[in-house]
Amino acid sequence: MTYSSIDNKRIKDIKKLHQKKYRDEMNMFLVEGEHLVKEAYISGYLDSIILLEGTTFSLSKNDIYVTDKVMRYLSALDNYQPVMGICHKKEKKDLQNRLLLLDDIQDPGNLGTIIRSAVAFGFDSIILGLKTTDLYSSKVIRATQGLLFHINIFSMDLKELIREIKPNYYVIGTRVDGGEEITKFKNHDKIALVMGNEGQGVSSDILAMCDAYGYIPMREQCESLNVGVAASIMMYELSR
Amino acid sequence: MTYSSIDNKRIKDIKKLHQKKYRDEMNMFLVEGEHLVKEAYISGYLDSIILLEGTTFSLSKNDIYVTDKVMRYLSALDNYQPVMGICHKKEKKDLQNRLLLLDDIQDPGNLGTIIRSAVAFGFDSIILGLKTTDLYSSKVIRATQGLLFHINIFSMDLKELIREIKPNYYVIGTRVDGGEEITKFKNHDKIALVMGNEGQGVSSDILAMCDAYGYIPMREQCESLNVGVAASIMMYELSR
Numbered sequence: 441m442t443y444s445s446i447d448n449k450r451i452k453d454i455k456k457l458h459q460k461k462y463r464d465e466m467n468m469f470l471v472e473g474e475h476l477v478k479e480a481y482i483s484g485y486l487d488s489i490i491l492l493e494g495t496t497f498s499l500s501k502n503d504i505y506v507t508d509k510v511m512r513y514l515s516a517l518d519n520y521q522p523v524m525g526i527c528h529k530k531e532k533k534d535l536q537n538r539l540l541l542l543d544d545i546q547d548p549g550n551l552g553t554i555i556r557s558a559v560a561f562g563f564d565s566i567i568l569g570l571k572t573t574d575l576y577s578s579k580v581i582r583a584t585q586g587l588l589f590h591i592n593i594f595s596m597d598l599k600e601l602i603r604e605i606k607p608n609y610y611v612i613g614t615r616v617d618g619g620e621e622i623t624k625f626k627n628h629d630k631i632a633l634v635m636g637n638e639g640q641g642v643s644s645d646i647l648a649m650c651d652a653y654g655y656i657p658m659r660e661q662c663e664s665l666n667v668g669v670a671a672s673i674m675m676y677e678l679s680r
Numbered sequence: 681m682t683y684s685s686i687d688n689k690r691i692k693d694i695k696k697l698h699q700k701k702y703r704d705e706m707n708m709f710l711v712e713g714e715h716l717v718k719e720a721y722i723s724g725y726l727d728s729i730i731l732l733e734g735t736t737f738s739l740s741k742n743d744i745y746v747t748d749k750v751m752r753y754l755s756a757l758d759n760y761q762p763v764m765g766i767c768h769k770k771e772k773k774d775l776q777n778r779l780l781l782l783d784d785i786q787d788p789g790n791l792g793t794i795i796r797s798a799v800a801f802g803f804d805s806i807i808l809g810l811k812t813t814d815l816y817s818s819k820v821i822r823a824t825q826g827l828l829f830h831i832n833i834f835s836m837d838l839k840e841l842i843r844e845i846k847p848n849y850y851v852i853g854t855r856v857d858g859g860e861e862i863t864k865f866k867n868h869d870k871i872a873l874v875m876g877n878e879g880q881g882v883s884s885d886i887l888a889m890c891d892a893y894g895y896i897p898m899r900e901q902c903e904s905l906n907v908g909v910a911a912s913i914m915m916y917e918l919s920r
Contacts, residue, residue: 549789553906560902583906590901656916661830662800666793666823669912672905676896676913 442493442505446513451506454490454526455514460574467529469576471586472517477525479586485527490514492522516578529576532594536564539609539632540675541598543642544571550638550668551575552583557672558591561679563633565592567601598634602649605632611650613642614674616664619653622674631678635671682733682745686753691746694730694766695754700814707769709816711826712757717765719826725767730754732762756818769816772834776804778918779849779872780911781838783882784811790878790908791815792823797912798831801919803873805832807841838874842889845872851890853882854914856904859893862917871918875911 443451456462457470468487471480474497480486481499488502492511497503512520540563545551551573558566568575575581575593602611610628613619614635625631634650636642647653656665656673664670683691696702697710708727711720714737720726721739728742732751737743752760780803785791791813798806808815815821815833842851850868853859854875865871874890876882887893896905896913904910 553909556902556906557909560896560898560905562899585903587902656800657920658800659802662796662827663825665797665800665912666908668906669793669797669909672909673913673916680897 442507443510444507446510450504451510451514457526458516458578460577463529463574463576469527469529469581470514470516470578471525471527471581472515472523472578473521474523476581476586477523479589480525480527483589485530485589487526487528490524490526495522497523530588530593533565533592535592535605537630538563538565538675538678539605540566540671541601541632541634542566542568542572542671543598543634543646544569544637545635545667546573546638547667548573548577548579549583550666552580552585553668554635554671555580555584555591555593556587557668557675559587561672561675563591563675563679565594567598568593568595569598570595598646599649602632602646606649610652613647613650613653614655614670615641615647615653616655619655621657622654622677625652625654626678626680633671633674633678635667635674638667682747683750684747686750690744691750691754697766698756698818700817703769703814703816709767709769709821710754710756710818711765711767711821712755712763712818713761714763716821716826717763719829720765720767723829725770725829727766727768730764730766735762737763770828770833773805773832775832775845777870778803778805778915779845780806780915781841781872781874782806782808782812782911783838783874783886784809784877785875785907786813786878787907788813788817788819789823790906792820792825793908794875794911795820795824795831795833796827797908797915799827801912801915803831803915803919805834807838808833808835809838810835838886839889842872842886846889850892852892852894853887853890854895854910855881855887855893856895859895861897862894862914865892865894866918866920873911873914873918875907875914878907 463469486501490504493505609630609632611632634642703709726741730744733745849870849872851872874882
């Protein structure tokens with residue numbers, strides 16, 4: 441069968457996945473476009489595929505066909521794709537040697553970029569502070585280019601996490617002044633790097649729990665870098 | 681006097697500066713908020729200040745007072761500020777030792793981030809390919825955090841530019857494969873680094889004009905980095 445009405449209960453429920461409240465409730469999220477659907481499939485997170493009627497796709501998983509009108513209704517994009525995927529949210533996995541702690545990043549583009557760079561530079565886990573922008577929003581997922589499926593990510597109170605990992609990990613906070621060049625820390629076995637949010641940086645109570653502080657040397661006309669850039673350069677240096 | 685009508689010719693002309701066509705015609709652009717207006721003033725690019733009636737500001741330059749309604753009309757922001765500036769566009773200056781050539785970057789946030797990083801890592805000039813997103817749009821200017829006033833930036837056909845600078849500069853193209861680690865090039869005196877656009881990378885005819893190709897080593901699950909991140913890491917390495 442093909443769903444042709446946007447008033448259908450099943451279609452309305454899928455559409456609700458564009459809202460964080462329902463993603464949290466159903467523990468599911470949406471991806472759009474061939475690349476992301478394939479990445480979700482390969483990684484085992486895909487629950488079902490939504491296809492535009494009359495199109496074919498190289499994969500099959502609980503396929504749901506919809507009309508053009510319904511596809512447009514379900515999509516968050518101006519140029520909607522003929523394929524979407526409904527995915528299960530990621531589950532927490534064990535921490536390895538390189539952790540990135542994000543203290544409430546607000547911009548979806550920044551979060552997506554950071555996830556992409558974390559995979560590029562061999563970080564194994566990203567832990568999101570509880571006020572971080574939602575990982576499963578359409579903008580974040582697109583900015584990750586599918587790489588969210590290649591890394592362990594979960595949300596947790598960062599102070600609680602730091603207390604848990606502290607005996608085993610060297611916890612590096614970031615601030616513009618009073619730290620040491622980030623290259624200095626790359627020989628530590630187990631590292632937890634903490635990046636702060638766009639406006640305030642790392643919060644003072646978390647900074648107080650860190651073992652050391654890292655910075656990126658730069659010209660003084662520039663007070664700070666974009667947080668996506670700063671996180672990426674630090675992970676790059678710690679991976680070398 | 682205070683402008684209170686959005687039908688006033690002067691107000692309508694200022695509003696038009698949100699469109700590239702009029703920015704090009706009048707050779708002016710707008711900035712919003714205290715920080716950007718101050719940066720424009722210090723750098724000598726400020727032509728006049730627009731102030732919300734009843735407010736004061738620490739600087740003065742051909743001040744124009746407007747009502748709340750007019751300020752809201754002139755602003756591109758949801759939360760408009762009580763101060764805006766009308767600025768002269770930047771003029772081309774002489775090239776020094778570290779040039780960044782941007783082959784048609786499309787995303788305003790990426791362009792702003794790259795400008796910010798270029799100042800941070802001591803690049804002196806940014807040359808924008810002719811199809812690059814407009815430097816003077818509200819989004820780009822905000823993403824630069826005012827640092828566009830601290831660096832030489834102009835638009836030009838990049839092939840023409842490379843032909844001009846080629847005898848004196850080592851021109852480094854960027855591509856995902858077939859290059860050498862970017863750190864290898866940092867000892868060249870005069871460098872021109874070319875970054876490509878989000879979808880296609882550096883165009884093939886420009887790549888063919890380069891002296892060498894640089895890349896950033898990364899894990900193979902990740903095919904590429906966000907262009908703002910890639911440009912920043914390369915400039916960081918070339919500045920060390």
